[in-house]
Amino acid sequence: xxxxxxxxxxxxxxxxxxxxxxxxxxxxxxxxxxxxxxxxxxxxxxxxxxxxxxxxxxxxxxxxxxxxxxxxxxxxxxxxxxxxxxxxxxxxxxxxxxxxxxxxxxxxxxxxxxxxxxxxxxxxxxxxxxxxxxx
Numbered sequence: 001x002x003x004x005x006x007x008x009x010x011x012x013x014x015x016x017x018x019x020x021x022x023x024x025x026x027x028x029x030x031x032x033x034x035x036x037x038x039x040x041x042x043x044x045x046x047x048x049x050x051x052x053x054x055x056x057x058x059x060x061x062x063x064x065x066x067x068x069x070x071x072x073x074x075x076x077x078x079x080x081x082x083x084x085x086x087x088x089x090x091x092x093x094x095x096x097x098x099x100x101x102x103x104x105x106x107x108x109x110x111x112x113x114x115x116x117x118x119x120x121x122x123x124x125x126x127x128x129x130x131x132x133x134x135x
Contacts (some may be wrong), residue, residue, distance in 0.1 A: 021132050025049070028134040038131040043096040046135065050114060055116040060102075064111040068093040070102065082107040090115065098125055 027047040028035040036073045037045045048061040062069075069076045069092050071085035083103045090113075100122070102115035 020032050021126070021129055024132040025135070028132070031134060033134040034135050036135050037129050038133075039094075039096060039098065039128050040130055041096050043094055043098070045094055048112070053116075054119075058122060059105060059114060059116050061108075061112040061114045062092060064107070064113045069113060076113070079107055079109075079111060082111075082113055096129065100125065 025035060029052070034048045037047075039045070046063065046066070050059040050061060052058050057091055064076060064082060069082075069090055071081070071088055071090040074081060076082045076085060076090070082104065086106060088104060089101060090104050091099050091101050100117055102117040102121070105114045105116060107113050
């Protein structure tokens with residue numbers, strides 16, 4: 001606290017560890033590298049941030065075979081099924097049952113699914129992320 005400063009906050013300052021996480025995520029995006037997020041329970045998730053739009057969210061690619069991704073109740077386990085869901089809302093579920101809803105933008109020959117994830121959707125799970133690393 002500052003002794004002679006009349007406008008001192010009445011709450012104690014604490015460091016929000018997410019500031020450091022967001023900086024790491026931004027660094028990976030700027031370096032055009034894949035990112036690995038580690039959750040509190042040890043679960044990891046990998047993706048590649050292609051772009052960011054304040055209105056649409058984050059356009060991210062994820063490996064289709066590594067995660068459970070479903071669209072209209074059907075699990076996406078082939079390029080054909082994924083291509084049929086372009087432009088539709090889908091759900092990516094991690095092994096720890098964390099789910100993210102996104103709109104599929106496209107699929108590449110390496111079986112990476114690209115989709116728009118809303119910022120609010122990302123913020124809802126950000127408290128469970130403990131680390132982020134570029135890979």
